[in-house]
Amino acid sequence: MGQVMYSVEEVKQLIAQGRKLLLAGDEKLLRQLPPGDWIGGTIPYFMTDEGGTCSREKIYVSELPSYVLKTEITIYDEETIPKVYSDTPDHGFSVIIIPAKSNTHLSFALNAPNYEGFAIHPLVGWISGFHLDDLGRGKAMVFSGAGPEALAEGAVVMHVTLPRNKVADIGIINIFEQGEGDNITFGSDGFSAKATYINGRKRNLGEYISEKHLDKRLPLVADYCGAMINTSFQEGDDREEGVRFYAPVFSGLRYRHAKPVEDPVGRFAALMPADVGDQILFSCNCILNYLYCELEGKQTEITGPATFGEIAYQLLNQTMVYLRIVDLSFER
Amino acid sequence: MNVPPASDPRWSDIVSGKEMPDFGFLAVRILVGTIGRKLAKDQSGANLEKCTRELREFFAQNADLPPVQEDLKKIFG
Numbered sequence: 298m299g300q301v302m303y304s305v306e307e308v309k310q311l312i313a314q315g316r317k318l319l320l321a322g323d324e325k326l327l328r329q330l331p332p333g334d335w336i337g338g339t340i341p342y343f344m345t346d347e348g349g350t351c352s353r354e355k356i357y358v359s360e361l362p363s364y365v366l367k368t369e370i371t372i373y374d375e376e377t378i379p380k381v382y383s384d385t386p387d388h389g390f391s392v393i394i395i396p397a398k399s400n401t402h403l404s405f406a407l408n409a410p411n412y413e414g415f416a417i418h419p420l421v422g423w424i425s426g427f428h429l430d431d432l433g434r435g436k437a438m439v440f441s442g443a444g445p446e447a448l449a450e451g452a453v454v455m456h457v458t459l460p461r462n463k464v465a466d467i468g469i470i471n472i473f474e475q476g477e478g479d480n481i482t483f484g485s486d487g488f489s490a491k492a493t494y495i496n497g498r499k500r501n502l503g504e505y506i507s508e509k510h511l512d513k514r515l516p517l518v519a520d521y522c523g524a525m526i527n528t529s530f531q532e533g534d535d536r537e538e539g540v541r542f543y544a545p546v547f548s549g550l551r552y553r554h555a556k557p558v559e560d561p562v563g564r565f566a567a568l569m570p571a572d573v574g575d576q577i578l579f580s581c582n583c584i585l586n587y588l589y590c591e592l593e594g595k596q597t598e599i600t601g602p603a604t605f606g607e608i609a610y611q612l613l614n615q616t617m618v619y620l621r622i623v624d625l626s627f628e629r
Numbered sequence: 630m631n632v633p634p635a636s637d638p639r640w641s642d643i644v645s646g647k648e649m650p651d652f653g654f655l656a657v658r659i660l661v662g663t664i665g666r667k668l669a670k671d672q673s674g675a676n677l678e679k680c681t682r683e684l685r686e687f688f689a690q691n692a693d694l695p696p697v698q699e700d701l702k703k704i705f706g
Binding site for chain 1: 655658659665670694
């Protein structure tokens with residue numbers, strides 16, 4: 298993919314040249330950047346050509362190609378985020394970054410599928426975070442280059458218009474699939490659940506997890522018409538507080554605990570679609586994949602920030618997401 | 630590419646889960662999966678109609694995309 302990690306001075310030069318940029322990096326680096334056509338979010342973990350790495354000194358840069366016709370940076374909050382799909386250009390895509398644990402994050406996670414125009418146009422992005430050494434005191438931020446402005450609450454979106462011969466295509470690489478175990482369903486939507494239905498029978502989910510010795514590093518997986526969508530477990534006292542998740546579980550879906558993955562890096566490589574490498578404009582992978590699959594120092598072909606949540610139309614967990622641009626004149 | 634009107638019963642066959650082709654486009658899969666979840670919560674005729682319109686609108690807005698055309702063929706041949 299070429300160079301992806303840049304120093305602050307190098308990014309300043311790119312901004313001064315009028316480049317359109319999607320940035321990921323430590324807060325103290327992003328705060329040094331001048332106004333320009335960029336959006337960014339905080340995270341110090343990255344997949345690079347050299348492998349997974351943690352850096353508070355460099356910024357991950359995804360540059361939009363010069364053929365992009367127009368960009369527009371919009372800031373949303375909890376009240377206005379329902380407009381995000383209908384604001385996406387008719388011919389283009391939008392990139393969204395939301396700070397972890399913000400009200401906008403929680404609202405988007407629970408309600409996005411009910412927003413007007415859900416999934417009609419491509420929306421890709423990620424949940425910003427912080428160094429895991431700062432758990433409990435770290436603050437996830439997003440940045441708009443129009444200003445520039447730093448936000449701990451809200452969402453920053455770059456709406457991008459493409460020429461008619463180019464289309465945006467979002468893909469996901471999920472190394473997990475449903476296991477052979479019980480069907481798990483929920484009576485209501487939410488980021489936590491105390492009660493669940495195991496093969497239709499009501500149970501305490503924490504007790505069930507303990508009884509079955511379920512590995513909480515493996516997500517629950519729901520089958521969305523062939524697309525496997527993960528919901529990851531958070532740590533905590535499952536029996537007393539209820540089981541907490543990094544994305545909501547939804548009623549009306551049938552989940553199963555994921556099968557273990559023997560060789561995660563090999564699985565990423567095996568699932569990587571052929572011949573898309575040069576077309577990829579933006580990608581991200583989950584911090585939980587980075588940690589649980591021990592990706593530090595290991596290569597996964599696609600590079601990008603390792604994030605606190607991934608967005609491919611809706612919020613995902615433990616999934617690699619990519620956006621590629623397809624030239625229709627070659628496809629037809 | 631011609632996108633049949635929402636009144637075509639083949640839309641509601643997809644929305645209700647009566648027919649479930651192996652769709653290839655990620656947005657179609659997520660949308661159909663989400664619609665199935667919404668219908669599991671509310672199986673009224675009004676909701677079925679609303680979900681059918683939502684799915685049809687997706688195909689109408691994306692009918693120029695080759696992978697969406699492929700998925701449309703899986704519904705209508």
